[in-house]
Amino acid sequence: MTAPAGCVAVVGAGQAGLQLATTLRALGYDGRVVLVGAEPALPYQRPPLSKAYLAGTVPAEDLALRDPAYLAEQGVELVAGRRVVGATLTGVGGVLRLDDGVVLGFDRLALTTGATARRLPVPGAGLPGVLGLRSVADAEQLRSGLAEAADVVVVGGGFVGLEVAATARAQGKRVHVVEAADRLLARVVAAPFSAHVRAWHESRGTTVLTGASVSALDGTDRVTGVVLGDGRTLAADLVVTGVGAVPDVALAQALGLEVERGIVTDAAGRTSHPHVVAAGDCTVQPHPHLPGRGLGIESVNNAVEQASAAAAVLLDQEPAPRGVPWFWSNQGELRLQTAGIADGHDQVVVRGDGGADGTGRLTVLYYRAGRLIAADVAGNPRDFNAARDALAHGLSVDPEAARDAGVPLKSLVEDPSAPAPTGPALAAHLTNGP
Amino acid sequence: MPTIEFTCPDGSHRTVEARVGASVMETAVKLGVPGIVGECGGGLSCATCHVFVDADQIDLTGPATDFEEEMLEDAVTPPTELSRLSCQITMTDALDGLRVSIAKEQQ
Numbered sequence: 001m002t003a004p005a006g007c008v009a010v011v012g013a014g015q016a017g018l019q020l021a022t023t024l025r026a027l028g029y030d031g032r033v034v035l036v037g038a039e040p041a042l043p044y045q046r047p048p049l050s051k052a053y054l055a056g057t058v059p060a061e062d063l064a065l066r067d068p069a070y071l072a073e074q075g076v077e078l079v080a081g082r083r084v085v086g087a088t089l090t091g092v093g094g095v096l097r098l099d100d101g102v103v104l105g106f107d108r109l110a111l112t113t114g115a116t117a118r119r120l121p122v123p124g125a126g127l128p129g130v131l132g133l134r135s136v137a138d139a140e141q142l143r144s145g146l147a148e149a150a151d152v153v154v155v156g157g158g159f160v161g162l163e164v165a166a167t168a169r170a171q172g173k174r175v176h177v178v179e180a181a182d183r184l185l186a187r188v189v190a191a192p193f194s195a196h197v198r199a200w201h202e203s204r205g206t207t208v209l210t211g212a213s214v215s216a217l218d219g220t221d222r223v224t225g226v227v228l229g230d231g232r233t234l235a236a237d238l239v240v241t242g243v244g245a246v247p248d249v250a251l252a253q254a255l256g257l258e259v260e261r262g263i264v265t266d267a268a269g270r271t272s273h274p275h276v277v278a279a280g281d282c283t284v285q286p287h288p289h290l291p292g293r294g295l296g297i298e299s300v301n302n303a304v305e306q307a308s309a310a311a312a313v314l315l316d317q318e319p320a321p322r323g324v325p326w327f328w329s330n331q332g333e334l335r336l337q338t339a340g341i342a343d344g345h346d347q348v349v350v351r352g353d354g355g356a357d358g359t360g361r362l363t364v365l366y367y368r369a370g371r372l373i374a375a376d377v378a379g380n381p382r383d384f385n386a387a388r389d390a391l392a393h394g395l396s397v398d399p400e401a402a403r404d405a406g407v408p409l410k411s412l413v414e415d416p417s418a419p420a421p422t423g424p425a426l427a428a429h430l431t432n433g434p
Numbered sequence: 435m436p437t438i439e440f441t442c443p444d445g446s447h448r449t450v451e452a453r454v455g456a457s458v459m460e461t462a463v464k465l466g467v468p469g470i471v472g473e474c475g476g477g478l479s480c481a482t483c484h485v486f487v488d489a490d491q492i493d494l495t496g497p498a499t500d501f502e503e504e505m506l507e508d509a510v511t512p513p514t515e516l517s518r519l520s521c522q523i524t525m526t527d528a529l530d531g532l533r534v535s536i537a538k539e540q541q
Contacts, residue, residue: 045475047477048475048476059455062453062456062460065463065464066464070466073466074466300475301473326480328479328480330477330478330479335479379501380504381501381505381507381508382504385505385508386508389508
């Protein structure tokens, strides 16, 4: 081991921070590992916050990612419920100042500060009954709000908003989803996939309004309605805002690191400072298809992989190669899985029709310059696994052949750079065929 | 608390106590049992918590459901009729003493 002997400080005790801390140990680091988190709880899982936890079927203690006994065994010192209020980098390391006055010296620093839910920039957004969802504390408030509510309006038709909508609808609430774009999940999926997701939610009784802006939230002591751009007002006793997240970059900026929308890193979490890494929702990393552009990837998979790589970087070890980015979203019985990064595609292939009520199977394959770059899959693990496997091996799928949903996707995976069969070989193949 | 006995990929055994209502995957991940990754946290989306249930106990846990079976088809270690995704096995007192072997190639 070449570096560092003394102490690694990890700021942010979410999925990425925990992963970074435990990977340092797995890679053989034997110095101090201090994990500083602003929230009082042990590092916990966020995906259930909009689903099982919100529905009340999972207790808070089950959200913890690791048992305290395991953290102790690993020698990860968790400093929970403390904010970093100041930080300095020196030539060899630096110091963090915490809000309780503690000063923590470190040799290397990791920033896994996450992101904050974006607030709705309209009058009334601060009224009681208007909630975002990011932390377990948010989810607790939302859960008790749901118990009382009859009319729920979800502002924002992204993954979190739709997961909350499905959970609320399953509890019998009247649910409206209000989305400013002309379709759901517009930033991340192609139109046929949006239509499928919409059909599922509508068949369950949720009202989906697209192309609908919110101009204000009504109410005096508490929210009572959502005023739309066209003047209509939707009754609401609970408003959930799912309008994106803003990377938490304040500390990185204070330290003089390069920051765009998030902390600028490479795929392995290297920042512009040689002794500082960053990982997870607080970062932007090189876009895989659009050179020169940065990409924020908010997913558990990214948090885990980027943090693991960043741990290796801090120890001057070669990071393991990154896998295929992937993501999932369960909205009631609707199971969505994504492999790869679709942004930058120039062609789309649809497999299956998904059914009028969205309960069927639907796969959308994304291509760039004739090669498969991503897949969105509803209710079809075989297609998801085949696409993920193809991407992992640098292989593709013939777009024309893939349109036939009756043909297993796995059987169509091919090497697009392999030379095409020559005349005689093709003839021989045909002769020997069944 | 019901116990679970894991046979880890390196052949070692580890017995842990599980909370009733928690899944086998969650229990393993929280305590750092090697070989169970559980990246999707039980979302039935990653197939990184593949285990083989002891043949004498598969009737207690039941076999994989349809969606689970499709996820298992492409797991790193090929599945058998004893395969389950451990995130889909919820611990109960009736499962006290459950024995599962962790799929070998699972990192």
